[in-house]
Amino acid sequence: QVQLVESGGGVVQPGRSLRLSCAASGISFSSYGLHWVRQAPGKGLEWVAGILYDGSNKNHVDSVKGRFTISRDNSKSTLYLEMKSLRAEDTAVYYCAKSPNRGYGYNFDYWGQGTLVTVSS
Amino acid sequence: QSALTQPASVSGSPGQSITISCTGTSSDVGSYYYVSWYQHHPGKAPKLMIYDVSKRPSRVSDRFSGSKSGNTASLTISGLQAEDEADYYCCSYTTSNIWVFGGGTQLTVL
Numbered sequence: 001q002v003q004l005v006e007s008g009g010g011v012v013q014p015g016r017s018l019r020l021s022c023a024a025s026g027i028s029f030s031s032y033g034l035h036w037v038r039q040a041p042g043k044g045l046e047w048v049a050g051i052l053y054d055g056s057n058k059n060h061v062d063s064v065k066g067r068f069t070i071s072r073d074n075s076k077s078t079l080y081l082e083m084k085s086l087r088a089e090d091t092a093v094y095y096c097a098k099s100p101n102r103g104y105g106y107n108f109d110y111w112g113q114g115t116l117v118t119v120s121s
Numbered sequence: 122q123s124a125l126t127q128p129a130s131v132s133g134s135p136g137q138s139i140t141i142s143c144t145g146t147s148s149d150v151g152s153y154y155y156v157s158w159y160q161h162h163p164g165k166a167p168k169l170m171i172y173d174v175s176k177r178p179s180r181v182s183d184r185f186s187g188s189k190s191g192n193t194a195s196l197t198i199s200g201l202q203a204e205d206e207a208d209y210y211c212c213s214y215t216t217s218n219i220w221v222f223g224g225g226t227q228l229t230v231l
Binding site: 004035037043044045046047050059061095097100106107108109110111112113114 | 161166221225
């Protein structure tokens with residue numbers, strides 16, 4: 001079955017960097033677009049970034065542009081989110097989510113259980 | 122891009138039907154048939170319940186249905202069961218080539 005397992009979360013000081021990973025199994029990883037979605041404490045979901053099946057195109061929400069970068073390594077079936085210049089408002093559970101096709105997919109058919117990032121001094 | 126508007130909470134008794142609304146704008150819900158709905162039990166992975174406004178993944182019960190009129194989409198759950206108690210989020214693709222979610226609706230089964 002499809003499994004997406006996020007890792008790399010933790011407590012980090014404002015202004016520092018962190019890299020999240022999402023390891024996939026049960027799918028032909030290189031055949032699907034992927035996304036990161038986050039949920040701040042007590043808030044709703046927020047789409048953060050998406051990437052096509054081959055990494056040739058990526059997109060980020062304005063609030064993280066220039067600070068976060070989505071990438072993937074198809075040889076390792078792993079999705080990444082490189083986060084720099086972290087702010088308190090980036091504190092959230094970060095979910096990895098799969099597109100149903102090679103593109104961005106317009107919906108997210110499978111999700112991981114998330115990894116918590118806390119930005120605090 | 123503002124979040125889509127959902128009621129904060131809805132409730133119903135077992136066996137009843139409930140509907141959750143999701144109001145957006147002409148830049149998101151009103152522009153595309155790319156509205157999806159997610160069930161989220163806290164601490165677990167969100168689950169896709171409805172996509173493309175009214176399509177249902179094969180693994181999802183036919184008690185769940187979706188529709189759209191203008192800038193407002195709706196999720197209806199019929200024959201409420203205790204296991205349906207969860208948070209529900211709508212989501213729409215937008216003309217800015219990003220996705221926007223609703224604030225979430227907490228469903229309580231009385």
